[in-house]
């Protein structure tokens with residue numbers, strides 16, 4: 001059965017409760033949650049004038065195709081009364097599909113692997129905690145290596 005990885009994020013309301021609820025709803029909608037990373041408090045990326053995020057990553061099994069998994073994740077966001085105030089802005093829940101096996105997709109609705117994942121420490125740090133050996137199908141580097149690469153880049157920027 002294909003294994004996929006989902007990024008979980010929240011920076012409005014009770015962030016931990018929102019993420020726990022999203023995980024429950026994923027199971028309820030037939031997404032089998034195999035592993036969940038620790039949840040980490042992270043600085044906002046992209047749009048910086050917003051509250052701190054809580055982020056995590058989950059390893060899941062899904063019997064359908066990637067598009068139907070994405071639509072199920074979007075339906076869960078709606079069921080949770082998703083509030084999105086602006087692009088890259090604050091939201092009570094955000095569920096992004098990061099990887100679906102080694103599939104590469106470029107459709108109007110879905111881009112896989114998630115195009116910005118290698119630049120996001122709030123994605124790579126929790127993902128590396130549960131899937132360090134998984135190979136990114138475009139960069140041909142493991143998630144653990146991508147996380148190390150990004151940390152080095154960030155250290156160089158601070159120097």
Ligand SMILES: Nc1ncnc2c1ncn2[C@@H]1O[C@H](COP(=O)(O)OP(=O)(O)OP(=O)(O)O)[C@@H](O)[C@H]1O
Nearest residue numbers: 087088089094095096097098109110111112113114
């Ligand atoms: N891998 C993916 N995971 C989630 N959504 C995706 C993906 N690829 C494309 N999309 C599309 O992006 C839309 C969701 O955009 P959303 O509002 O969540 O963007 P964002 O979270 O503000 O930014 P980002 O996607 O860069 O994190 C969805 O409607 C979906 O069709």
Ligand SMILES: Nc1nc2c(c(=O)[nH]1)N=C(CO)CN2
Nearest residue numbers: 009042043044045053088122
């Ligand atoms: N730390 C952090 N920053 C973000 C996040 C997120 O989940 N965590 N999500 C965003 C929009 O997808 C934009 N910025």
